[in-house]
Amino acid sequence: MDFSIGDLSRRTGVKVPTIRYYEKEGLIEEPIRTEGNQRRYTERDLERLTFIRHGRDLGLPMPAIRELLDLSAHPDAPCADADRIASEQLQNIRMRIVQLQSLEAELTRITQSCTGTHAIADCNVLKAFGDHGLCKGEH
Amino acid sequence: MDFSIGDLSRRTGVKVPTIRYYEKEGLIEEPIRTEGNQRRYTERDLERLTFIRHGRDLGLPMPAIRELLDLSAHPDAPCADADRIASEQLQNIRMRIVQLQSLEAELTRITQSCTGTHAIADCNVLKAFGDHGLCKGEH
DNA sequence: CTTGAACCTATAGTCGCTATAGCAATTACA
DNA sequence: TGTAATTGCTATAGCGACTATAGGTTCAAG
Secondary structure (H helix, E strand, C coil): CCCHHHHHHHHCCCCCCCCHHHHHHCCCCCCCEEECCCCCHHHHHHHHHHHHHHHHHHCCCHHHHHHHHHHHCCCCCCCCHHHHHHHHHHHHHHHHHHHHHHHHHHHHHHHHHCCCCCCCHHHHHHHHCHHHHHCCCCC | CCCCCHHHHHHHHCCCHHHHHHHHHCCCCCEEECCCCEECCHHHHHHHHHHHHHHHCCCCCCHHHHHHHHHHCCCEECCHHHHHHHHHHHHHHHHHHHHHHHHHHHHHHHCCCCCCCEEEEEEECHHHCCCCCCCCCCC
């Protein structure tokens, strides 16, 4: 029915001390405790923590995750707020996708021109990172 | 001919304290000093720091950058290792793109079904990341 | 009922920076 | 050449997001 912090950790891939840290930070609810003061979690907690884990893996900043959690936590709230949050986050996500795609293109180009048989001296991987021309003109 | 830490900072986009931090960590060489004990850098230092900067921008983890710097210090070694590092990174990025797109789809759905006047019925934000199948199989 | 694994709190440490304080060197301009 | 403003120096502290450790308690399998 419910499960321990160790079970939750195994099922989400989030380490035990990190789960306790998230609780302290208010990212997840304080769960019920056993007689002996140990935490016991539900499927709801599992879902929430899985979301946090995946969001972090994807490189979402912590505040974005907080907002998205808030959004999903109030499905009956007036829609205007939720809509604004969703829209803002949507913009972030799309920007992130575009960035990652340009990076993907760059790395693809680099690895394709590298057969693995020549010497480092002529390696495009290293040259690519040294070349300002490949920047998006930010500096 | 040579230039100050501030110049180096401006030309690479790496902040001054970060440059000193990299030096302490052995990521860049200790440069020569003026009579008055100020650091003076060369084009070689600029190149190396630019490389580090771009690697970080591309989301490479610090150990990967160290590895690449080591590789480039041995220009006669085969290129395969550098290629491997880039390929690993590429896989990672492709996975991230797929997952972000699933969240994008969900957020789009939310904002579209929302006119601002009613409540959000079935919010699937949490479920957007619910699919463990897309993970690297680590958990 | 025992014993070992898993849990508890509290605190300190890690990484990759970033900020601050207090002082010295350099540079620009009058 | 004098003198401010700017930039540099070291050392130390702080931050975010964890991660590890110590010292003790509870749980559950045999």
